[in-house]
Amino acid sequence: MTEVIRTSAELRDKVAAWKRSGMLVGVVPTMGALHDGHLSLARAAREQSDRVIVTIFVNPMQFNNASDLDKYPRDEAHDLALLEAEGVDVLFAPGVDEVYPDGFATKVSVTGISEPLEGAMRPGHFDGVATVVSKLFGMTQAGRAFFGEKDWQQLQVVKRLVDDLNIPVRIMGCPTIREEDGLAMSSRNVRLSAEERAQAPVLHQQMQAAAGAIRAGTDAGAALETAKEAILAAGFHDVEYLELRTVDGLKPATDAAKPVRMLAAVWLGDVRLIDNIAV
Known part of the structure; x- marks a missing residue:
């Protein structure tokens, strides 16, 4: 059964116990509304890790449009059922206050590679991505993190972030999963x-x-x-x-x-x- 954890303190204790037993921890960061693309990442994590954490957090920092944030689909019960079927060990689903507590004043910015394309069309988006990914890596203490190639620029931003800040996590890019007619799953x-x-x-x-x-x-x-x-x-x-x-x-x-x-x-x-x- 997939355990639901909502605080970084509880997750830290869980991961520390795993690591004391010599286990490699994999994480799949998501914003929920899971589909086969996400589940393919969970499967890759399961194949390449001893324990798997999937995170669900709809990150307000990476939305430059408030209505898009409001419309973003959310169904944690459905997502949890899918993760249990995949044998995921932990669903980490923190609230906004857990990720961005009162007084939070730090922003992570990756220049250069984040500036064209999505960066130009969605100002501030990749600052939000880089900040929350940095937080999730610190909260989960995972050794490997799995991202889909569908968000290609995001994947490159995360790789740059990890290299520049010497974060001890290996970034694993996984192929885009498509519907039978070729539409990228989203x-x-x-x-x-x-x-x-x-x-x-x-x-x-x-x-x-x-x-x-x-x-x-x-x-x-x-x-x-x-x-x-x-x-x-x-x-x-x-x-x-x-x-x-x-x-x-x-x-x-x-x-x-x-x-x-x-x-x-x-x-x-x-x-x-x-x-x-x-x-």
């Missing part, structure tokens, strides 16, 4: 209407088509512009970005001569979707 997908859900796979389809064209020698700018036009024609009402970036450092890229990633953020109805693929 907690926000439940907010799509039936019509929007039918349109949503076009994003991944067009990204794949653009990547194939670039690999075949088509100018990257032209391929991306064709993909943008097709995405908008399919019913999406905004393409915030659809860009090629280097795998190392997320610098702007114009071809696939070196390892690059294609990253996108789009709006479908009132739902913002992100995705990325290797090119």
